[in-house]
Amino acid sequence: MEKGKAIRVAVNGYGVIGKRVADAVAAQDDMQLAGVADVTLDWRARIVTGKGFRLFGATTERAEAMAKSGLEVAGSLEDLLAGADIVVDCTPKHVATGNVETYRRKGIKFIVQGGEKHSVTGHSFVAEASYETALGRDCTRVVSCNTTSIVRTLSALKFAGLLARARGTLLRRATDPWESHLGGIMNTLVPEAEIPSHQGPDARSVDPDLDVITMAVKVPETLAHMHYWSVQLARKAExxxxxxxxxxxxxxxxxRMSDGLTAINAIKELMADLGRPHDNLYEVALWSDMLKVEGDELFYAYMVDNQAIVIPETxxxxxxxxxxxxxARASIAQTNASLKIGQLNLRA
Known part of the structure; x- marks a missing residue:
C-alpha cells in the first residue's frame, strides 16, 4: 500500500468488539474509519452516527430498514467495502465465515475474530508472535481474548529462554456484561467438557512450538477472565x-495486591480512574507479588479483559x-501510544 496514505478500514459488526475496534481505528494517525456496518435499529446504531461515523446496513434490506427508522445510512455493506482497503469482521461467532465469501469476491483484505476457526484464514495473529508471517497476506484471524493472553505471556518466557512447558486453568466469565440479563450461569460452575480446553491448541495455531495444555471452567460473573498457570521452566531461575x-x-x-488491586473488579475500577474508554484493560494484568518460583517451576495468575485485549492486536x-x-515493534509501539497502553503500572 502507498506510504503516507491512510489505510481505509471498514468495520462489519458494532457489538462489544466492533465498537472498540472502530474507536481504536479512529485514534490512529495512519488509518481512516471508512464506516461501520450492522443490522441493528436500536440505540447502538444511533451511537455510530452520534460519533460521526458513517453507518451502513449489513445488507441492502437492513440499510432500507435503517433509513425507514430515521437513521442516517450511507448504503449497504457492499458500498462500504467499495471504499475500503481492509475490513475487520466483528460479527457474532460463525457469522464471519459466511461473510468471507463476499470479502474474497470483492478482493478486499479481511480480519476475523477468534470465534472463527483457524482454517477460515489459514493464519492466526498475535502481534508479538506472528506479525511478520502476516505481512502482505490477504487475511488473518485475531485469536480469542484468552488465547491472546496465553501467547503474550508464554512468548515472553520463551523469548527469554525460560519456557519448557505450561499448564493453565482458566476461570471464564459466563457472558458479556451488557447481555447478562439474557442468560449466563448462576450459583454454579460449569467445566469445559474436554481437556485440553480449546485455548491451548488455539495458542499453537499462532506458535506451534508452544507446549501448552489448558483447562477451563465458566464462573458466575461477567467482569473478566482469570488465569492460573503452572510452568516448567527450561532451567532454574530467580x-x-x-x-x-x-x-x-x-x-x-x-x-500488585499490596496496591489494593486484590480482585478483578478493583482492576476494572483502576481502568475507569485512568480514563480508559469503556474501562478497557488492553494489557494482561499479572500479579507480581503473587508470582512464585520454586527452582525450575513457576506459578502465576493474571486477569484478561475479553472485550479489550484483542483491540490492539486488531x-x-x-x-x-x-x-x-x-x-512489528514499530506498529506495537504506535498502537500502544495511541491507546495509552503501558501506563498501568502504579510503581516503577
Missing part, C-alpha cells in the same frame, strides 16, 4: 528474572496485512 521477562512484553502490565493486524508497517 523471581526477578521472571518478572524481567514479563516486563519485556509491551502488553503485559504488572499489578490494529496491528491491519498494518501487517496492508504492509503499511513491516516492523
Amino acid at each position: 523471581k526477578d528474572e521472571i518478572l524481567e521477562a514479563f516486563c519485556s512484553s509491551p502488553r503485559i502490565s504488572l499489578v 490494529i496491528d493486524a491491519i498494518r501487517a496485512l496492508t504492509g503499511f508497517q513491516a516492523d
